[in-house]
Amino acid sequence: MRTIIFRTIAPYLAALMVLFSIFVLLRGHNEPGGGFIGGLIAASALAIFGIACGVASVRRAMVFHPMGVAGFGLFIGALAGILSFFTSQPFMTSQWLIFHIQDVEIALSTPLIFDIGVYLVVVGAIGSIALALEERESD
Amino acid sequence: MTPAVIDDTTLYAVLAPFAAAVVAPFLTRWLKHNAAWPLAIVPALMFLHFTGFIGPVSEGQTFTAAMAWAPAYNVEFSVYVDGLSTLFAMLISGIGTFIILYAGGYLKGHPQQGRFFSFLFLFMGAMMGLVLCNNLISLFIFWELTSITSFLLIGFDHLRAASRRAAIQALVVTGGGGLALLAGFLMIMVTTGKFEMSALLTDPKVIKNSGYYLPIFLLVLGGAFTKSAQFPFHFWLPNAMEAPTPVSAYLHSATMVKAGVYLLMRMQPVLGGTELWTTVLPIFGGLTLLVGTILAVRQTDLKLMLAYTTVASLGLLVMLTGTSHEKALEGAVLYLLAHSLFKGALFMVAGTIDHEAGTRDITKLGGLRAAMPITFIAACLASLSMAGLPPFIGFIAKEVLYYGTWGWLEFWGLPLTITALVGNALMLVIAAAVALKPFLGPKVETPKHAHEGPILLYAGPVVLSVLGLGLALVASTTGNLLIAPTLASVSGKVVELDLHLWPTYIWGNVALYLSLVTIGLGIFLFTQLDRLRDLIAAVLKAIGWGPDKGFDQFLAGIVSFSSWITHRLQTGKMQTYMLLTFAFTAVAVLLPGYLTNSFPAMPKMPDYRFYEWGILLIAVLGLIAVLIAKTRLTAIVSLGIQGFAVALIFMMFGAPDLSFTQFMVETLSVVILALVMTRLNLSPRDHRKGIDIALTAFVSVAVGLGLMLTLLAITQQPFDSRLSEFFTEYSRSIAHGRNIVNVILVDFRGFDTLGEIAVVVLAGLCVLALIRVRTKPDKPEEAPASAEAPLAEAQTGEAR
Numbered sequence: 001m002r003t004i005i006f007r008t009i010a011p012y013l014a015a016l017m018v019l020f021s022i023f024v025l026l027r028g029h030n031e032p033g034g035g036f037i038g039g040l041i042a043a044s045a046l047a048i049f050g051i052a053c054g055v056a057s058v059r060r061a062m063v064f065h066p067m068g069v070a071g072f073g074l075f076i077g078a079l080a081g082i083l084s085f086f087t088s089q090p091f092m093t094s095q096w097l098i099f100h101i102q103d104v105e106i107a108l109s110t111p112l113i114f115d116i117g118v119y120l121v122v123v124g125a126i127g128s129i130a131l132a133l134e135e136r137e138s139d
Numbered sequence: 140m141t142p143a144v145i146d147d148t149t150l151y152a153v154l155a156p157f158a159a160a161v162v163a164p165f166l167t168r169w170l171k172h173n174a175a176w177p178l179a180i181v182p183a184l185m186f187l188h189f190t191g192f193i194g195p196v197s198e199g200q201t202f203t204a205a206m207a208w209a210p211a212y213n214v215e216f217s218v219y220v221d222g223l224s225t226l227f228a229m230l231i232s233g234i235g236t237f238i239i240l241y242a243g244g245y246l247k248g249h250p251q252q253g254r255f256f257s258f259l260f261l262f263m264g265a266m267m268g269l270v271l272c273n274n275l276i277s278l279f280i281f282w283e284l285t286s287i288t289s290f291l292l293i294g295f296d297h298l299r300a301a302s303r304r305a306a307i308q309a310l311v312v313t314g315g316g317g318l319a320l321l322a323g324f325l326m327i328m329v330t331t332g333k334f335e336m337s338a339l340l341t342d343p344k345v346i347k348n349s350g351y352y353l354p355i356f357l358l359v360l361g362g363a364f365t366k367s368a369q370f371p372f373h374f375w376l377p378n379a380m381e382a383p384t385p386v387s388a389y390l391h392s393a394t395m396v397k398a399g400v401y402l403l404m405r406m407q408p409v410l411g412g413t414e415l416w417t418t419v420l421p422i423f424g425g426l427t428l429l430v431g432t433i434l435a436v437r438q439t440d441l442k443l444m445l446a447y448t449t450v451a452s453l454g455l456l457v458m459l460t461g462t463s464h465e466k467a468l469e470g471a472v473l474y475l476l477a478h479s480l481f482k483g484a485l486f487m488v489a490g491t492i493d494h495e496a497g498t499r500d501i502t503k504l505g506g507l508r509a510a511m512p513i514t515f516i517a518a519c520l521a522s523l524s525m526a527g528l529p530p531f532i533g534f535i536a537k538e539v540l541y542y543g544t545w546g547w548l549e550f551w552g553l554p555l556t557i558t559a560l561v562g563n564a565l566m567l568v569i570a571a572a573v574a575l576k577p578f579l580g581p582k583v584e585t586p587k588h589a590h591e592g593p594i595l596l597y598a599g600p601v602v603l604s605v606l607g608l609g610l611a612l613v614a615s616t617t618g619n620l621l622i623a624p625t626l627a628s629v630s631g632k633v634v635e636l637d638l639h640l641w642p643t644y645i646w647g648n649v650a651l652y653l654s655l656v657t658i659g660l661g662i663f664l665f666t667q668l669d670r671l672r673d674l675i676a677a678v679l680k681a682i683g684w685g686p687d688k689g690f691d692q693f694l695a696g697i698v699s700f701s702s703w704i705t706h707r708l709q710t711g712k713m714q715t716y717m718l719l720t721f722a723f724t725a726v727a728v729l730l731p732g733y734l735t736n737s738f739p740a741m742p743k744m745p746d747y748r749f750y751e752w753g754i755l756l757i758a759v760l761g762l763i764a765v766l767i768a769k770t771r772l773t774a775i776v777s778l779g780i781q782g783f784a785v786a787l788i789f790m791m792f793g794a795p796d797l798s799f800t801q802f803m804v805e806t807l808s809v810v811i812l813a814l815v816m817t818r819l820n821l822s823p824r825d826h827r828k829g830i831d832i833a834l835t836a837f838v839s840v841a842v843g844l845g846l847m848l849t850l851l852a853i854t855q856q857p858f859d860s861r862l863s864e865f866f867t868e869y870s871r872s873i874a875h876g877r878n879i880v881n882v883i884l885v886d887f888r889g890f891d892t893l894g895e896i897a898v899v900v901l902a903g904l905c906v907l908a909l910i911r912v913r914t915k916p917d918k919p920e921e922a923p924a925s926a927e928a929p930l931a932e933a934q935t936g937e938a939r
Contacts, residue, residue: 031878044806
């Protein structure tokens with residue numbers, strides 16, 4: 001698998017895929033996309049990077065353990081639901097913060113935080129499975 | 140009278156112990172054992188709060204307060220304050236105050252004293268909730284909480300195997316009973332439509348007339364009998380004596396074990412009075428009374444003697460409650476109060492003796508009266524009450540219960556009176572043994588040099604035993620303020636009570652004669668105590684088997700049964716699992732259609748465009764490629780072809796999100812499957828035998844066919860568009876999003892998604908754990924390239 005072409009291209013490809021996954025995540029509320037798909041794309045990016053350059057370098061690049069990323073995602077997903085308690089509304093009632101910078105409407109919301117949580121869970125969980133499976137090959 | 144609604148203070152009074160449980164460890168770290176003093180303020184304040192109810196409750200007023208909990212399921216955190224719950228709440232908080240103090244002295248210097256306080260408070264809160272809860276479901280929750288906290292307390296000394304066994308036993312028995320109770324409550328709620336105890340009590344006939352009286356009766360009894368240690372479930376209570384003495388004094392004499400009695404008394408107006416009730420309860424109660432006292436006589440350990448008399452007393456209470464007769468119920472209520480006071484005190488005395496002298500075996504104790512005068516006096520006072528001698532509350536209770544059993548019950552009068560008589564006589568024997576043996580006689584050398592304990596240890600026994608005297612001296616007031624309102628709750632009608640300590644007449648007073656007989660018999664048996672003990676021991680040895688042993692056999696039976704099932708189902712071969720799963724899926728989707736003969740009609744072939752045919756063709760080609768592939772890797776990749784074709788179909792029919800996801804999932808599955816294959820060192824080819832392949836093929840076709848028919852059947856139903864209309868309409872306006880799929884995922888049904896991502900994380904952890912379980916390090920890198928063996932071997936290796 002480790003041809004020179006693949007190894008040269010893989011880091012750029014993975015970086016592009018991660019970037020694209022974030023784009024897909026953020027546009028999800030209005031266009032096709034969302035945290036789950038974004039997460040899957042990012043996870044494939046990790047898998048490709050791992051196959052090409054070895055699991056060790058992926059782990060170095062990620063800084064955190066992927067399972068920790070997944071756990072953090074679950075945490076902020078739950079946290080997004082709790083925020084509505086501060087406005088005395090039931091758990092997971094969505095809260096919106098919409099403001100304009102010049103002519104661009106910026107909408108921040110708890111569903112977005114929640115979606116980021118979903119994204120991180122999927123990246124973390126699927127990514128760590130893929131990396132763990134790849135690990136044997138590299139050692 | 141309809142209950143008056145009061146403010147939430149009472150609700151907070153119920154919850155206060157839980158707050159104390161949080162504070163306790165920190166306070167204990169700071170103040171050491173002296174933390175008992177500030178901590179005892181909590182139950183003391185609760186006690187004061189509930190004394191405030193005595194006045195209005197004795198005038199027949201009742202109170203409720205409620206807080207919404209899960210309103211959609213009719214679950215409220217609500218309290219119902221009447222005579223019965225006031226008496227219980229005062230006993231729990233009042234005795235609890237002294238137990239906390241006692242625990243401060245008893246576990247002085249114990250490294251986990253803070254945790255112990257915490258558990259005690261948790262229990263106290265659970266018990267308060269149990270006796271005060273109005274809503275059936277929240278009552279059940281507190282009921283189970285008492286089981287769990289009792290588990291924690293019995294197993295407090297968790298390094299000893301005996302403690303752990305006792306804790307598990309108590310949990311299994313009382314927890315199991317709790318489940319029966321839940322079923323009973325649910326039946327009550329469904330058949331009557333009433334969710335509150337107070338509502339149930341307004342209509343005493345509602346359950347009896349519902350047609351489900353028998354199952355409800357049995358289920359409620361299952362809860363009450365296990366909790367209150369009725370024969371044949373009595374065995375867990377003596378074993379629970381493994382707990383530190385404060386626990387035994389609190390849970391296993393004064394409060395928790397009375398929960399079952401509380402429930403029976405509480406439900407007496409709605410469940411009682413039937414032939415079933417007045418037959419089953421007296422029989423089991425009476426049996427428990429006899430079994431308990433007889434087993435108590437046999438013991439030489441102070442705590443075990445007391446524990447068995449507790450079993451006996453609970454039997455007596457159940458027996459009296461089972462008569463459904465006012466006079467006998469009056470005896471039950473009086474005895475309940477008397478028992479809590481004297482038994483709590485005696486347990487603490489036993490603990491103090493153990494703590495100061497180093498043993499609780501009465502054959503190794505003697506002559507402690509000079510060393511421990513205060514404890515001795517408390518022991519004497521409590522024992523006199525337990526023996527039923529005047530001028531103590533135990534005496535009044537005994538008089539009233541004899542009066543009730545003898546004079547008023549037609550058929551059951553004689554057998555119940557004789558049972559009570561024998562039980563009370565034996566109770567007197569134990570009372571005498573507990574109070575006299577350790578203190579009188581020549582001084583015996585004890586493991587520790589005995590001396591009086593600190594005030595933390597003797598405060599409880601002294602106050603409780605003196606109360607047993609004091610309440611009797613003001614019998615008339617006690618009767619009006621405590622007993623009459625409780626009796627009104629238990630019997631379901633207002634009762635006039637005239638309680639007095641000394642019998643008003645002698646001639647023809649059968650209760651008094653019976654008391655005299657009891658005392659005479661008791662004193663006679665006490666002189667024969669050693670002989671009696673040997674006799675009972677010999678009989679028990681001859682029988683050999685008991686429910687305690689039965690429990691072990693039951694547990695062992697369950698374990699071997701489940702291991703048999705597990706070994707049958709978990710063969711360790713992936714192929715078997717998959718085959719079984721898919722075979723069952725096939726049956727599940729095909730069988731209903733076959734049975735009802737309702738297979739959908741084949742629709743007319745739609746008019747596809749040429750590119751649509753093209754995509755279908757790609758999918759079919761992919762599948763054919765899977766089937767004829769020479770190597771596994773080719774098969775996996777070919778499966779991807781089919782997946783991508785499906786993704787294209789989604790795309791064409793207006794589901795871009797689905798298609799997008801399908802693309803990604805397909806890609807990842809191909810990658811992961813390929814990785815798994817290399818990791819498992821599979822042989823590149825499939826070398827199964829023809830018959831195996833045929834079986835797999837058959838199951839696959841069946842599943843495919845079944846799912847296709849199911850889908851056809853679904854699509855032939857008229858389409859209900861309410862949901863899509865709702866989401867289309869509100870997705871933009873409420874959730875500010877145009878992508879309905881995403882809005883559903885993260886907003887409308889966000890709670891589901893939260894659950895799903897939790898599952899994803901957990902599944903990820905499990906897979907990770909499975910991968911990380913390495914096969915043996917000395918395993919050669921290249922597995923032998925034989926056919927079947929490496930697969931099975933690798934799988935069992937992974938599973939390890």
